Amino acid sequence: MTTNNPPALELRNVSRSFGGVRAVDDVSLAVRSGTLTSIIGPNGAGKTTLYNLVSGRLRPDAGRILLRGEDVTGLPPHAVARRRLARSFQVTNVFMGLSVFQNVRAAVIARRGAGRRWFADVESDRSLREDTQRLLAQVGLAEQAPRPCRTLAHGDRRIVEIAIVLALEPNVILLDEPTAGMNPHETLRIVALVRDLQRETGKTFLLTEHDMKVVFAVSERIVVMHQGRVIADGAPDAIRGDAEVRRAYLGGVVA
Amino acid sequence: MLLFLIAVGLSLIFGVLGVLNFAHGAFYMLGAYVAFQLVARGGVDFWLTLVLAPLVVGALGGIIEVAFLRRMYRRETVFQLLLTFALILILDDLVRIIWGSGPRMVPQPAPLGESIPIGGRFFPAYNLSVVALGPVVGLALWLALRSTHAGRIVRAAAQDREMASALGIDVPRVFTAVFALGTALAALGGVLAAPLRTLSPAMGDAIIIDSFIVAVVGGLGSFPGAFLGALLIGQVGAFGVVNPAFAQLQIAFPFILMALILLARPRGLFGG
Amino acid sequence: MRLLIVALVALALLPFIATQFFLVLATEVLLLGLFALSFNLLFGYTGMLSFGQAAYFAISGYTVALLLVRGWPLPAAFVAGIVAATAAALVLGWLSVRLNAIYFAMLTLAWGMMVFTAAFQWRDLTGGSDGITNLPIDVVAGIDFADFRVFYLVALAVTALCAWLLWRIVHSPFGQVLIAIRENAERIAFTGIDVRHYQLAAFVVAGLFAGVAGALFVPFARIAAPSMAHWTRSAEPVLMTVLGGPGTFFGPVVGSAIFIYLRNFVTARTEFWNLVLGLILLPMVLVFRGGIVGFLLEAFGHTGHDDE
Numbered sequence: 165m166t167t168n169n170p171p172a173l174e175l176r177n178v179s180r181s182f183g184g185v186r187a188v189d190d191v192s193l194a195v196r197s198g199t200l201t202s203i204i205g206p207n208g209a210g211k212t213t214l215y216n217l218v219s220g221r222l223r224p225d226a227g228r229i230l231l232r233g234e235d236v237t238g239l240p241p242h243a244v245a246r247r248r249l250a251r252s253f254q255v256t257n258v259f260m261g262l263s264v265f266q267n268v269r270a271a272v273i274a275r276r277g278a279g280r281r282w283f284a285d286v287e288s289d290r291s292l293r294e295d296t297q298r299l300l301a302q303v304g305l306a307e308q309a310p311r312p313c314r315t316l317a318h319g320d321r322r323i324v325e326i327a328i329v330l331a332l333e334p335n336v337i338l339l340d341e342p343t344a345g346m347n348p349h350e351t352l353r354i355v356a357l358v359r360d361l362q363r364e365t366g367k368t369f370l371l372t373e374h375d376m377k378v379v380f381a382v383s384e385r386i387v388v389m390h391q392g393r394v395i396a397d398g399a400p401d402a403i404r405g406d407a408e409v410r411r412a413y414l415g416g417v418v419a
Numbered sequence: 420m421l422l423f424l425i426a427v428g429l430s431l432i433f434g435v436l437g438v439l440n441f442a443h444g445a446f447y448m449l450g451a452y453v454a455f456q457l458v459a460r461g462g463v464d465f466w467l468t469l470v471l472a473p474l475v476v477g478a479l480g481g482i483i484e485v486a487f488l489r490r491m492y493r494r495e496t497v498f499q500l501l502l503t504f505a506l507i508l509i510l511d512d513l514v515r516i517i518w519g520s521g522p523r524m525v526p527q528p529a530p531l532g533e534s535i536p537i538g539g540r541f542f543p544a545y546n547l548s549v550v551a552l553g554p555v556v557g558l559a560l561w562l563a564l565r566s567t568h569a570g571r572i573v574r575a576a577a578q579d580r581e582m583a584s585a586l587g588i589d590v591p592r593v594f595t596a597v598f599a600l601g602t603a604l605a606a607l608g609g610v611l612a613a614p615l616r617t618l619s620p621a622m623g624d625a626i627i628i629d630s631f632i633v634a635v636v637g638g639l640g641s642f643p644g645a646f647l648g649a650l651l652i653g654q655v656g657a658f659g660v661v662n663p664a665f666a667q668l669q670i671a672f673p674f675i676l677m678a679l680i681l682l683a684r685p686r687g688l689f690g691g
Numbered sequence: 692m693r694l695l696i697v698a699l700v701a702l703a704l705l706p707f708i709a710t711q712f713f714l715v716l717a718t719e720v721l722l723l724g725l726f727a728l729s730f731n732l733l734f735g736y737t738g739m740l741s742f743g744q745a746a747y748f749a750i751s752g753y754t755v756a757l758l759l760v761r762g763w764p765l766p767a768a769f770v771a772g773i774v775a776a777t778a779a780a781l782v783l784g785w786l787s788v789r790l791n792a793i794y795f796a797m798l799t800l801a802w803g804m805m806v807f808t809a810a811f812q813w814r815d816l817t818g819g820s821d822g823i824t825n826l827p828i829d830v831v832a833g834i835d836f837a838d839f840r841v842f843y844l845v846a847l848a849v850t851a852l853c854a855w856l857l858w859r860i861v862h863s864p865f866g867q868v869l870i871a872i873r874e875n876a877e878r879i880a881f882t883g884i885d886v887r888h889y890q891l892a893a894f895v896v897a898g899l900f901a902g903v904a905g906a907l908f909v910p911f912a913r914i915a916a917p918s919m920a921h922w923t924r925s926a927e928p929v930l931m932t933v934l935g936g937p938g939t940f941f942g943p944v945v946g947s948a949i950f951i952y953l954r955n956f957v958t959a960r961t962e963f964w965n966l967v968l969g970l971i972l973l974p975m976v977l978v979f980r981g982g983i984v985g986f987l988l989e990a991f992g993h994t995g996h997d998d999e
Contacts, residue, residue, distance in 0.1 A: 280865065509973075
């Protein structure tokens with residue numbers, strides 16, 4: 165990596181422990197702009213912890229995290245988000261009591277820094293409404309806009325998660341098991357969505373997943389974690405054939 | 420030491436049920452009034468009352484928990500607080516209705532009417548026994564929680580409701596029992612306080628703020644914390660005004676201490 | 692909207708037809724209703740339960756009293772009171788918003804009681820338990836504030852203006868952020884919102900409007916007393932909001948009207964107002980979570996929160 169084209173996201177010797185357990189153990193990773201990288205590994209491998217470290221939910225015990233070359237280690241979540249890194253959550257984390265429209269609009273407001281405006285009527289702000297509608301159309305939720313998230317099917321809620329992420333116009337997108345709990349139909353929808361987004365926007369995607377069909381369908385690069393360390397890193401075909409990866413998965417979840 | 424007993428009850432209820440019992444002072448007050456009813460009006464021996472009154476009030480606490488509080492555990496904190504606030508309102512006036520608003524007195528138990536000289540000053544024997552009783556009760560409770568089977572069950576339910584339930588523990592029953600125990604402790608404090616001060620329907624309000632502060636400073640859910648907190652807060656007040664220039668500060672001391680703790684170490688000195 | 696204008700005009704006409712007793716009661720409903728509205732910005736919209744809003748009510752009130760006694764004209768004292776309350780809310784809020792729900796509630800309770808204790812103990816400044824009385828309320832710019840009818844209209848105008856401002860606030864992008872914080876503070880943080888910052892802003896605004904209420908309440912009641920800061924005073928907006936309904940904008944004002952009317956009705960017949968209040972509060976907490984207004988809205992076919 166040359167200094168005037170730094171990786172979209174870089175981790176240098178990042179570690180984090182809980183009690184005596186090293187959830188993330190000296191991980192170094194560099195992600196190029198515009199790529200889609202999947203992080204896989206058995207449960208407890210440290211994938212979510214890694215996400216929490218990168219997005220600011222947790223502070224690393226050691227190491228540095230850089231976003232486009234800027235050191236963001238230890239910054240709180242909102243500061244990391246302001247630097248154009250957005251993440252979705254494994255356990256759906258939307259605004260349940262609000263409508264789909266309000267969910268996405270809140271993210272748009274946040275993105276624009278419009279939260280300062282205390283006197284303007286939010287309903288009559290045309291550009292806010294149009295931007296929100298555009299995002300909803302992009303992910304296929306336009307019809308569901310007025311419904312409270314609480315009443316949505318699980319799959320649709322996960323899509324609201326993604327819509328919120330998109331609303332932030334991030335450069336780096338972290339998706340945490342986006343297809344968790346979805347039926348095959350919903351899963352295909354997400355896969356198509358992610359593929360389209362990557363193609364259209366050229367943003368950098370990071371994906372954690374348990375569903376190997378999804379992983380091998382969309383990834384350009386796969387990073388395998390096990391017990392907090394990276395044990396394999398490369399193109400899908402290489403990973404498919406990696407013996408250590410097979411061992412880690414205890415006999416062949418790998419497609 | 421009275422403050423300790425009340426704070427321990429509050430801490431226990433918070434530690435196990437996760438509920439901040441605003442009405443705790445009202446149970447203290449009830450303990451005192453029941454003592455009044457038994458001792459002054461009924462001629463019952465004071466030491467018997469010391470056992471009876473907390474049982475009565477504890478039973479009432481248990482009933483209240485089953486009838487009202489139980490529905491609130493899944494709700495947000497604010498509604499739990501509001502429920503206990505409604506309880507204060509109701510209990511305060513019930514006391515007023517039953518016993519009137521005027522001051523009531525409970526005589527000190529006879530064998531302890533005298534003063535005992537310690538280190539050059541005279542201390543009323545009753546006060547000394549209250550001071551002694553506090554830590555004894557506290558220690559007994561702490562040991563019970565630590566070492567007995569029932570204690571382990573309570574601690575399990577406090578730590579993880581769902582898990583305890585999955586293991587076959589009747590969590591609702593444990594909660595009722597703990598709430599009853601907590602209110603009984605407050606009532607015990609009330610009974611002990613009865614001979615020392617005039618009873619009035621406002622006595623609950625006065626004590627609740629102080630007991631909050633003690634519990635927070637010590638750490639909600641911690642016994643040693645309640646003890647230390649009660650020492651800190653209680654003794655500062657007990658010694659009277661040390662220096663007139665600092666009188667105002669001394670009154671504000673409990674609040675300042677609470678604010679400091681909440682800012683520097685919200686879980687309290689011993690909180691976990 | 693039209694309904695509101697009609698209501699406002701009707702209210703403005705009251706001084707010509709109502710008795711002094713009723714007008715005085717109505718003034719109290721307005722001022723405490725404003726206090727409750729300020730509380731609900733924090734509670735209903737941002738999800739923060741403060742048990743010490745009376746601190747700002749009292750700080751403002753005492754500032755007004757102290758200045759009036761020193762010869763300041765009422766309008767100037769009024770502004771000073773609001774400034775004092777807002778400054779206090781900024782300082783105390785900055786110290787408090789970092790805590791989670793229960794501890795936040797307790798700390799705000801503590802602040803309120805500290806103000807109470809200060810007012811009670813600092814006899815030289817505040818007159819202690821006697822409070823500050825004999826407030827000189829004169830005619831300013833032709834307006835005789837001492838006239839109860841005039842004062843009612845002033846209270847109505849100020850409350851209406853403040854209510855309008857609060858309405859704008861909760862329906863603005865800022866308001867949407869507050870609502871999002873209430874719904875899921877963690878999620879909104881991951882969108883780039885500094886939650887503490889917004890919570891502090893909400894706290895300061897709430898303190899400001901509580902200060903407005905207090906600044907008018909003191910000349911209205913003709914006394915500034917420590918009870919203005921006591922936790923039972925802080926509980927009033929909480930009760931009014933729960934009674935009226937925290938899910939709608941005007942719930943707290945409806946709650947204020949109900950509360951004050953009830954208190955008046957009950958205390959005239961019995962001394963056991965606390966009992967009645969407690970017995971009414973119980974079903975509100977156990978069953979009717981949306982308060983009276985919420986209940987009525989549901990009964991007439993609307994459901995859910997008024998978040999639009």
